[in-house]
Amino acid sequence: MRGAGSNKRPGGWRGSAAQIAVGRAAIIKWNRTRHLQPKCGAARKRDGEPCQNLGMANGRCHKHGGKTPKGDNWHRPLWPHRDAPGANTKLNRKLNDLQRTAVKREKRVARMSPEERAAHEQWQRTHKPGSAAARERQREYRRQAKETRLLLSTEPSPLSPEAQALQAEIDELKAELLELEYKKGVFA
Numbered sequence: 725m726r727g728a729g730s731n732k733r734p735g736g737w738r739g740s741a742a743q744i745a746v747g748r749a750a751i752i753k754w755n756r757t758r759h760l761q762p763k764c765g766a767a768r769k770r771d772g773e774p775c776q777n778l779g780m781a782n783g784r785c786h787k788h789g790g791k792t793p794k795g796d797n798w799h800r801p802l803w804p805h806r807d808a809p810g811a812n813t814k815l816n817r818k819l820n821d822l823q824r825t826a827v828k829r830e831k832r833v834a835r836m837s838p839e840e841r842a843a844h845e846q847w848q849r850t851h852k853p854g855s856a857a858a859r860e861r862q863r864e865y866r867r868q869a870k871e872t873r874l875l876l877s878t879e880p881s882p883l884s885p886e887a888q889a890l891q892a893e894i895d896e897l898k899a900e901l902l903e904l905e906y907k908k909g910v911f912a
């Protein structure tokens with residue numbers, strides 16, 4: 725790996741007055757429109773006011789879930805690439821973070837009321853990590869199960885007028901048939 729200042733040569737571009745001027749102009753231009761960029765939608769921890777960081781694609785900043793993966797990696801930890809600079813440090817930091825989060829979650833669950841705990845467990849059941857397609861299949865399965873439960877729980881609907889008329893006819897024919905069979909028995 726080359727040193728940080730290896731490009732800085734006398735008379736070179738890096739660190740020159742011209743480069744500094746270009747950089748300054750770019751920053752001034754950026755700062756002029758920064759307040760117009762969409763902000764993060766989260767509430768700040770220290771005072772509950774809206775977070776002032778810039779939002780990422782999902783409307784949250786990098787500290788408030790903006791970097792949370794979507795799709796197939798939803799709810800899955802993202803590991804640093806092994807060739808990334810400082811990969812080992814990043815990996816250890818990630819593992820420590822996950823460990824700390826797990827401990828925090830355990831404490832939070834322990835403090836929950838039975839209802840909160842049931843809701844929490846239900847959420848965990850219905851929000852399992854996995855590929856986007858697998859999660860979509862599970863959603864569809866739950867939707868169908870819910871529909872079936874609803875269907876089974878409802879009372880049978882009263883017959884329509886047409887069905888009532890048909891049923892009356894059927895009853896009449898059945899009565900005629902019984903009569904015929906009776907007569908057949910008598911005169912046999």
Ligand SMILES: [Zn+2]
Nearest residue numbers: 764775785788
């Ligand atoms: Zn934020």
